Amino acid sequence: MxxxxxxxxxxxxxxxxxxxxxxxxxxxxxxxxxxxxxxxxxxxxxxxxxxxxxxxxxxxxxxxxxxxxxxxxxxxxxxxxxxxxxxxxxxxxxxxxxxxxxxxxxxxxxxxxxxxxxxxxxxxxxxxxxxxxxxxxxxxxxxxxxxxxxxxxxxxxxxxxxxxxxxxxxxxxxxxxxxxxxxxxxxxxxxxxxxxxxxxxxxxxxxxxxxxxxxxxxxxxxxxxxxxxxxxxxxxxxxxxxxxxxxxxxxxxxxxxxxxxxxxxxxxxxxxxxxxxxxxxxxxxxxxxxxxxxxxNKAYWKDAALEAAISSNDDGAIIARKKEMKHDLFKVVADQCGKLFDENILTIVWARRFAGYKRADLIMDDWGRFISLLNHADYPVQLIWAGKPYPEDMEAIGQFNQIITRAKPLARCAVLTGYELALSALLKKGSDVWLNNPRLYHEASGTSGMTAAMNGSINLSMPDGWVPEFARDRENCFLIQPAPDSLSDVEKDLHENKNLMDALENDVLPMYYNNPVQWLTILKKAAMDVVPAFESxxxxxxxxxxxxxxxx
Missing domain, CATH: 3.40.50.2000 (Glycogen Phosphorylase B;)
Structure with a gap:
């Protein structure tokens, strides 16, 4: 034995x-x-x-x-x-x-x-x-x-x-x-x-x-x-x-x-x-x-200082620690991309394996609306992408590099390389919003959002994989409304891009900037709900x- x-x-x-x-x-x-x-x-x-x-x-x-x-x-x-x-x-x-x-x-x-x-x-x-x-x-x-x-x-x-x-x-x-x-x-x-x-x-x-x-x-x-x-x-x-x-x-x-x-x-x-x-x-x-x-595994992924702040319901300590973790992530952004991100600006991260069905560039599909989002005077946004395509998947590598090319002139957009355990942890700890927008029924589980929630990053997600077992929209996460199943993939992408942008413009950004108490309520509720149900x-x-x- x-x-x-x-x-x-x-x-x-x-x-x-x-x-x-x-x-x-x-x-x-x-x-x-x-x-x-x-x-x-x-x-x-x-x-x-x-x-x-x-x-x-x-x-x-x-x-x-x-x-x-x-x-x-x-x-x-x-x-x-x-x-x-x-x-x-x-x-x-x-x-x-x-x-x-x-x-x-x-x-x-x-x-x-x-x-x-x-x-x-x-x-x-x-x-x-x-x-x-x-x-x-x-x-x-x-x-x-x-x-x-x-x-x-x-x-x-x-x-x-x-x-x-x-x-x-x-x-x-x-x-x-x-x-x-x-x-x-x-x-x-x-x-x-x-x-x-x-x-x-x-x-x-x-x-x-x-x-x-x-x-x-x-x-x-x-x-x-x-x-x-x-x-x-x-x-x-x-x-x-x-x-x-x-x-x-x-x-x-x-x-x-x-x-x-x-x-x-x-x-x-x-x-x-x-x-x-x-x-x-x-x-x-x-x-x-x-x-x-x-x-x-929470013991591996958690930030101890943030966990203590959440456990003691100390909103000031939560805000301070999140800014410190954002600062740590933004040092990598500056090193790799030559861009100086601001800890006071809402930061969205899309980071996972690069594959077509995961739609890394969905947020860019309506380019005019995407640029308007970035340039909003009252609700500024920073975005970071990271992930690894299969080395022989030329389509996924092409998508990765296209995002690099499109993001390069944008001061508030960055694409990071070297997506392994250490960078994954920095991204989860340093993000405010964890974006997950696969085509529905294509994601078996998608566990990255679990460790994001453990570290004060609120999920903005399609209701796929593990998410329906966890999610309560605007209570512990934000949900992207799926398009009807009857539509083609192209039509679904159009609908779900609109629904993603609507969620950002109507719910996520106004709450982050205008109602920090409610934002922290969702953040703390997510951290409470993700453990032990989604702890290994x-x-x-x-x-x-x-x-x-x-x-x-």
Whole structure:
């Protein structure tokens, strides 16, 4: 059992005695450990922090990425470009464990490192690397870049995570009660478990799954031919896989396979749970899909001084601390963009992964109205954008750089690069308004607004993902009225741009400048409502009560 091994620095609480191995392609546990891209990593990092705080019998399995995701820097014209810079971490413990997994019917050597619980206050985290002398350069490259754009490399990464992670647990002498797949990247572990437990029913007793993707196109799939060539199915033949799972056709869908291997599964908000059931529910043989809403770890994200001011209902201290945090953020704005922002001006931040459906530039769609907003004499506004597009997503990178170009001559607009944990924290603490305007039903959860609310930034949001479970318009947030579902995307963008600007001009700005008492009432109500309902201690506990129960 996990409780007997030296890498735990604590005795797990009897309430959480079920042993869990939590597989994720990315973990965001500290700014210094760059093995994450965005929301999935932020979520898994908070999960490990809360598991540690609750003394749960859980460990993480991930990948040690040599170059991380990528470093977001600027070219000579101040536009965004990607750089791959080698990372080294002396705080990871070399376990001395090296083993092989089969990739393309050839042995690839995998080394295991350990992030000990007392390093950053997380559950134990094992990280796998192929960057060792025993491998040739092709095999080493498997763990070079998170979400490598090469299809074969991406498949090899999922084999190392899934099969490699399961093999490591056996080498460690661990037999977890539950294998938790956080997204479908580790689905290959099930083929290893089949060879061990000999039946799908036995695997389903031990495996659970969290799906994060409400877009069908975002759920990874590859051809059976290529997966077979890559040794993805471990010792099974293609016909056996198709027959056992009832997954015919040319493509093997990771999410659908994970739902068939698992005893239980969950979406990451109540709304997303319903979307996931609608997406996958007609497929025979899938498990129950419930919902456990994502959350973030307050102990990591909070500002202690602001928390004390809110707890003591000291409005003067809240205002003073918010200005101090804005000052800290504005130093980064000045350094990167050469613009001096004012702590007395309402500051709106849009910051998250760059993807088309998130509509980073929605506020700019009516350019004339946008410029009027910026130039309003009585209600001045400052805006900051930040986020990371996928490095091969030319459309998202183009959108990022277009916003840079349009914002460059505007003294009160800035686009920041280097969106990782540290900058994310500065943005949440230094903003007055946290803007979230995805196309409705496209955001599975969207947890950034939770940590914004913990730090005195009021959400201005579409009612998507976690927001409907939290939001009370003009009481703990501001809501953007959705356009009718019957409209096209272009028509929805027009309507929702108008509704966003109406909310700013009619509610947000007048209240901030003319009624600071009401503004602070909303700010304090948001901070009160977001914890504990959207704090990851609730989430980590709920996984034990709803998902980690024995699958019989």
């Amino acid at each position: 996990l409780t007997t091994n030296e890498f735990f620095s604590y005795e797990p609480d009897a309430k959480y005695k079920t042993s869990v191995a939590y597989f994720s392609m990315e973990f965001a546990v500290d700014q210094s450990l760059k093995i994450y891209s965005g929301g999935l990593g932020f979520l898994s990092g908070s999960h490990l922090r809360s598991a540690y705080q609750l003394k749960q019998n859980l460990l993480g399995i991930g990948i040690l990425w040599k170059y991380g995701y990528y470093d977001q820097v600027r070219d000579r014209n101040a536009l965004m470009k990607t750089e791959l810079i080698e990372k080294n971490y002396t705080f990871l413990q070399d376990t001395g464990i090296i083993f092989t997994v089969a990739v393309h019917d050839a042995p690839v050597h995998v080394k295991a490192y350990l992030l000990r619980p007392d390093t950053f206050g997380t559950a134990p985290l094992f990280l796998l690397s192929t960057e060792i002398a025993e491998n040739d350069e092709l095999s080493r490259s498997i763990t070079h870049c998170l979400y490598d754009p090469n299809e074969a490399t991406r498949i090899a990464q999922t084999i190392v995570l899934g099969v490699g992670g399961a093999k490591l647990l056996d080498i460690l002498g661990l037999a977890p009660d539950i294998y938790h797949m956080n997204e479908g990247h580790s689905v290959s572990l099930n083929f290893y478990l089949l060879s061990k437990y000999k039946s799908l029913e036995e695997v389903k007793k031990r495996v659970v799954f969290t799906t994060h993707t409400p877009e069908m196109a975002g759920n990874e799939a590859h051809s059976y031919d290529l997966l077979k060539q890559m040794s993805f199915f471990y010792h099974l033949q293609e016909a056996e896989v198709k027959s056992m799972l009832g997954l015919y056709g040319d493509q093997f869908n990771y999410t659908l396979a994970a739902l068939k291997f698992s005893g239980r599964a969950n979406g990451v908000s109540k709304l997303h749970g319903g979307v996931a059931r609608q997406m996958w529910g007609n497929n025979p043989g899938i498990c129950e899909i419930t919902s456990i809403t994502n959350a973030q 201690g609730r989430m980590a506990d709920e996984y034990y009560t709803k998902i980690y129960r024995p699958n019989t």
